[in-house]
Amino acid sequence: MSPALPADPLALDRQVCFALAAASRSVIGLYRAVLEPMGLTHPQYLVVLALWERSPRTVKDIGEALHLEPATLSPLLKRLEAAGMLTRTRNARDDRALDVALTPAGLALRGAAEKVPAQIVQRLGLDGGTLEGIRDGLTLLLAASAR
Numbered sequence: 001m002s003p004a005l006p007a008d009p010l011a012l013d014r015q016v017c018f019a020l021a022a023a024s025r026s027v028i029g030l031y032r033a034v035l036e037p038m039g040l041t042h043p044q045y046l047v048v049l050a051l052w053e054r055s056p057r058t059v060k061d062i063g064e065a066l067h068l069e070p071a072t073l074s075p076l077l078k079r080l081e082a083a084g085m086l087t088r089t090r091n092a093r094d095d096r097a098l099d100v101a102l103t104p105a106g107l108a109l110r111g112a113a114e115k116v117p118a119q120i121v122q123r124l125g126l127d128g129g130t131l132e133g134i135r136d137g138l139t140l141l142l143a144a145s146a147r
Contacts, residue, residue, distance in 0.1 A: 020141075027124075034119045038112050039083065043068075043076050045113070048102070051086065052110055056101035058091060067142075085109065 012018055031042045040048065050065045051057060057065075063073045077100060080086045085106035091097035121128060 016141075020138075027120075030120055030123045031116070034116055034123075038109060040109075043072075044080055044085075045116075047073070047076050047080060048085065048106060048109065048113070051100065051102045051106065052113075056099040059088075059098045059100060062100060067146075080106070 007014060028042050031045065035042060035045050038045075046066050047062060050062050059070065059073060059077065062068075062077075063070055066073070068076075077086065077088060081088055083105075084103055086103055087101050088098050089101070091099045121131060124131065126134075
């Protein structure tokens with residue numbers, strides 16, 4: 001019997017980047033179906049989540065929290081503002097900065113959004129502990145890749 005050949009380090013199924021990209025597209029697709037009735041895209045949902053944590057926030061602060069560049073974030077904020085979910089105003093202390101705050105409509109959306117995590121867990125069919133472990137691993141990966 002001959003010894004087993006070592007696994008090909010370039011095999012697609014061994015690539016972290018492939019697993020991460022494919023899983024990301026698939027999971028975001030699940031979110032898309034859940035968020036559509038709320039009138040939100042997945043990136044818009046992330047912005048609103050950041051603002052539910054703290055509002056107002058500067059555009060720079062939101063971008064840092066979401067790891068988004070201003071060129072990506074600005075159109076998201078404009079669409080959410082046009083939808084009546086948030087306002088953008090000049091910061092009183094620094095007129096170069098924009099403060100972003102939720103409107104009453106943006107605040108009210110939180111009630112519907114509170115059902116989103118449970119719907120995603122149900123659609124994935126994984127238990128909460130497994131998903132928390134995956135999230136923690138991805139958080140560690142994000143921190144390592146940002147060095």
